[in-house]
Amino acid sequence: MVVVAQCGQSIDARIATASGHSHYINGVEGLAHLHRLRALVDAVVVGVGTALADDPQLTVRRVSGPNPARVVIDPNGRLAPTARLLADDGTRRLVITSTHTAFDLPAGIEVVKLGAADGQLAPAAVLAALAERGFRRILIEGGSNTVSRFLAAGCLDRLHVMIAPMIIGAGPSSVSLPPIARVDQAIKAPMRAHILGDEILLDCDLSAQRIGIGIAKKST
Numbered sequence: 001m002v003v004v005a006q007c008g009q010s011i012d013a014r015i016a017t018a019s020g021h022s023h024y025i026n027g028v029e030g031l032a033h034l035h036r037l038r039a040l041v042d043a044v045v046v047g048v049g050t051a052l053a054d055d056p057q058l059t060v061r062r063v064s065g066p067n068p069a070r071v072v073i074d075p076n077g078r079l080a081p082t083a084r085l086l087a088d089d090g091t092r093r094l095v096i097t098s099t100h101t102a103f104d105l106p107a108g109i110e111v112v113k114l115g116a117a118d119g120q121l122a123p124a125a126v127l128a129a130l131a132e133r134g135f136r137r138i139l140i141e142g143g144s145n146t147v148s149r150f151l152a153a154g155c156l157d158r159l160h161v162m163i164a165p166m167i168i169g170a171g172p173s174s175v176s177l178p179p180i181a182r183v184d185q186a187i188k189a190p191m192r193a194h195i196l197g198d199e200i201l202l203d204c205d206l207s208a209q210r211i212g213i214g215i216a217k218k219s220t
Contacts, residue, residue, distance in 0.1 A: 001131050001213065005140035005147045006037060006160040007174040014168035015144055020053075029197035030162040032062045034141070037160065039065025041137040043094075043130060046085070047146035048074035057084045058141070059091075067091045069135065073126060073146060075116050077101040094133075096126055123153040128213045148176050151187070154211040159189065161202040 008026040009015050016022035024031065038044050039060045046056065051072050058070045069092035070085045077097060079086075086093050086106060093109050098116035105111065110133075114125050130138060140150050150156050161174065180186060189204040 001127060001136050001138065002157050003127060003138045003140065003150070003155060003210075004037065004041070004158045004160060005150055005156050006034060006162065007142065007144065007147055008034070008162045008164065009174040010164055010166045010168045012167050012169065013173045013175070014171040015174050016171045017168055018170045020171075025164045025166065025168075026162050027164060027197060027199060030164060030199045030201075033160070033162060033196060033201060035060050035062040036065070037139050038068050038141075039063055041068050041139040042135040043069040043071050043092075043137075044139045044141050045071040045073065045126070045130075045146070046141050047143055048072055048076075048078050049145060050141075050143035051079055051083055051085060053143070055084050056141075057087070059089075068139070069094060071096060071130065073121055075101065075119055075121050077103050079103075079105075081105050094130075096121060096129065120149070123150045123155040124211060124213050127155055131213065144172060144174055144176060147174070151175060151206070152177050154209050155213075156206045157210055159202075159204040159206055161204065162196075163200045163202065165198050 008030055010025055044058050059067045071094045072079055072085060073096050075098045086109060088108055094112055095109055096112045099113045103111055112129050114121050140147055187209060189206055191202045191204040194201040
C-alpha cells in the first residue's frame with residue numbers, strides 16, 4: 001500500500017484566513033495537480049470536518065482520468081446523507097465510523113465500523129480496513145487535522161505540499177503535530193521541489209518513518 005497526503009497552503013503555511021475562507025488559495029496549476037493525484041489513486045480520503053465545511057465532490061474534473069473511490073472518516077455519524085461525496089455516480093463510496101455509531105445513509109454506501117479511542121479512529125486501522133477492501137493507492141486529501149493525524153501516526157509514504165504565492169498572516173496551518181523539545185526530534189522529510197506555474201510543489205519523502213500495517217507496500 002502506498003499512502004500520499006496533500007495540502008495546499010500559502011507561503012506562511014496557512015490553509016485559510018482567520019475567518020475560515022479558503023477558496024481558493026491554490027491556483028489553476030495547484031488544483032490540477034490535486035485532481036491528477038485523485039486520478040492516480042484507488043481511493044481518496046477526507047475527514048468529516050472537511051466534508052461538512054466544503055461539501056467536496058472528490059471527483060476528477062480538471063484532468064483526464066478515472067474517479068477514485070470516495071472515503072470519509074466520520075467516527076460520530078455527523079455526515080449528512082445529502083453530502084455530494086455520497087452521490088451515486090457508479091464510484092464506490094465508503095464511510096468509516098466507530099462501532100457504536102448508527103447511520104441513515106443512502107443505499108450503496110459501504111459502512112466500515114472500527115473501534116474508536118477517545119472518539120478518534122486510528123489511521124493505521126483505517127488503512128488496514130481499506131487494504132482489506134482492495135485499495136492499494138490512497139490519497140489523504142484533508143483536512144489539516146486528518147493529514148496531521150496520519151503524519152503523526154507514521155502512516156504516510158509521501159506528503160505533497162503545494163505552496164501558493166501569497167502570505168495570509170493568520171489562520172489555521174496546514175499541519176499541526178504534538179510539540180517537540182528539540183529540533184533533532186523533528187520528522188525528517190527529504191524533498192524535491194517542482195515549479196508548477198507560479199506555485200511550488202514540495203514532494204516530501206516520509207518512507208523512513210512509515211509504519212507497517214500488516215500488508216506489504218507496493219510501489220507505484
